[in-house]
Amino acid sequence: MSQEETNNVQVIPEDKEKTKKIWKVAAILAIVTIIEFIFAFTLPRGIILVSIFLGLTVVKAFYIVAEFMHLKHEQKALIWSIMIPTVLILWLVVALMVEGTAIFNIRY
Template identity: 60%
Template sequence: MADIHSEHNSDNGAAQRKQIWKVFYILSILTAVEFLIAFTIPQGTLKVSIFVGMTIVKAFYIVGEFMHLKHEVKSLIWSILIPCIFVVWLLLALMLEGGSIFSLR
């Protein structure tokens, strides 16, 4: 009976380790692409937009995998996602409006 439980736990542990390594490789590739962009694309709106987009993708992936949010019910996911979207919208609006001060002078 003990052999059955130890085999089940080792199979489960192997699957978890495989998933962890998969997440590690995906995040490593995204980070490498960010470094590539940082050193190849000249400074500007395109570069900032790419960085913001990739950071949001990485954040959602980390939250989904390590905080196990992707396994939750959809209503909980939306109750977390909608306020985050509004905060990002607020920050974008504040940055755009803050930048308009410099164009008036």
């Protein structure tokens, strides 16, 4: 890392607003995880708790994909190219939930 190498490169100064936003998203992720933790030990186990957990997971997934992976700020065409195929995953969830119930009913 000699002086000559770094001299010709212009380092743009840090934009405090940007880094502040990154830490804000990190705080949101941490807080949602803590909420999940508290719910795991306080609420009765059941379908409602499972739904809450899945909902909070989607919230975290949104922040990671939209802000950390920057997808929210990309072109519309790119956003939809990534989001539309994930509909197939939702279909798989529904299909295998129905299948799982059927297997349970046959076995027990």
